[in-house]
Amino acid sequence: MSRPVPLGGASVPRTAGRLVRRRPCSTNSFFRPDFFVRLDHIRNFCIIAHIDHGKSTLADRFIQLTGGLEEREMQAQVLDNNPIERERGITIKAQSVQLHYTARNGERYQFNLIDTPGHVDFSYEVSRSLEACEGALLVVDASQGVEAQSVANCYTALDQNLEVIPVLNKIDLQNAEPDRVREEIEQVIGISAADALKVSAKTGLGVADVLEEVVLRLPPPKGNPDGPLQALIVDSWFDNYLGVVSLVRVTSGSVKKGQKIRVMSTGRDHEITMLGVNAPKRLFKDELQCGEVGFIVAGIKDIFGAPVGDTLTAAGNPAGLEALPGFRTVQPRVFAGMFPVDADDFEDFRESLQKLRLNDSALQFEPENSTALGFGFRVGFLGMLHMDIVQERLEREYNLNLITTAPSVVYEVLRTDGDVVKVDNPAELPEPGSIDELREPIISARVLMPQSCVGPVMQLCMEKRGVQKNLRYLGSQVQMEVEMPMAEVVLDFFDRLKSVSRGYASFEYEFVRFQAADLVKLDVLVNGDKVDALATIVHRDNAYPRGRDLCERMQDVIHRQMFDIAIQAAIGAKIIARSTVKALRKDVTAKCYGGDASRKRKLLEKQKEGKKRMKQVGSVEIPQEAFLAVLGVDKKK
């Protein structure tokens, strides 16, 4: 992604408090004078919560209260600055912002705040952001109560030894029950909530107290301000003009403009040309000191030049420092083929994926060749929302026109020769004769719901081949632990769970093991040709209904053409379902008798537009919707 560096006018802090001004104010108004902040006056913290509990809105209030933006510059969820985030109303990328707060004791503190995403698909982003912090605000919606991601994200913070302050949000709502939710935090999560703060991020009620508690209860960063430079790359993105821009947390020493730094994994030295902080407007500075979180630009044009999790030291690393621990790598769980509609876009597609990966280290990809769709990539994602967002970012930020195939999980195959291989593409499943055992990934899911939902949720889990492991009554909430095949969860579990529980149940999951199951490959034939990109792996018991359903769905989405199109579902050589798209020529200009050439041309152009997201497979044009018919998702109109 190329995030431009806005050259907005920087607001110089009105009162410098007791801070010492290190050097005279730069004459350039884009620069903010550097104030020396003592390490014990810095607080680095994250806001964590379940989706929609109000993290970004609380961050807005913090920015407003500390004067980070003027009233006219404020808009809701300021930190969700990606257009996709704003349209969907969700946070996808963690965003950092530096604020300056004068506490009630008259001292001035520097806050480096990171707003994190709430959806389970982006929990990796949360754990990475926590690495740059000493504390976390756990925001819980006082009208909804504790939900699955409140628990999971809080445990991640505790695992990383962070101090957690519970904050009960939305107390302005009539149905807010702060006392019940406080008990829930203690019962479900198991942390003390006696001194949880009550706030309304919307009206601002109680928000000032949160800032004060951040000062009092969260520890300052550790590290030696006078030691040799050591900084952790927390995030990176590619800017078309500047090259790689990295967000770093300085853990020792300081980094200065003009300084030569070394990227430890590559061993290459670069000169820092720009550095600064998001406040939340981007402000250029001369130095990032120990404990601070800010961005650096070092003229790195190579996409792999400053990977996330890497360590920066002074050039030549004279102190012989070791690399910081970095981040755990995440394994993608869902894979789908992505193919450019226009084969000429393949190289652009590769470069775009590489740039996107810099900013999204959970993304993995390798080239794939499909008989039906040509050259593309098999791309690994953390979940369906992640897949959806990646496709949208590729199309909007990189101007690509892509066909995505149905997502698949990774299977483990025990071959008759004793070898065990992993298969993430159904088309590459070995011949049935050479398979001794086919194993599917099993997840352990924790569903949190009100008691009234237990019946329908249990029924849904059974339908998805789930095995209940535990059921705990925690006050008004019930926590159910269930093991389920991941393939069933990928398809539509999340939506179904929301609908059977009227939105009250939430869930989070983790992979536990591979387990043998009676699975078969379901092929789809279009006019007799097997289309590799449409193959799926399903449980034998579901194969017949799935095959029938798939043929019907495809019949609805494949446009009628000049001839009959037969769609068949097959297991091996056995056809198990069939449907036909009847021949018809859709003459869009039929009604345009008379000689209005321009209107005819417009209609034909419109028809051409409609054909854009299609692939010619044999003699048949197959639209994007058909490739995702197995999901029952009409993704692109």
Ligand SMILES: Nc1nc2c(ncn2[C@@H]2O[C@H](COP(=O)(O)OP(=O)(O)OP(=O)(O)O)[C@@H](O)[C@H]2O)c(=O)[nH]1
């Ligand atoms: N009534 C009320 N609504 C609130 C309050 N705080 C947030 N909201 C609303 O709750 C919705 C979600 O708020 P966000 O700040 O986007 O939530 P989030 O936790 O950042 O969401 P994700 O980043 O997608 O996980 C928005 O419609 C907000 O206007 C509050 O204190 N009171």
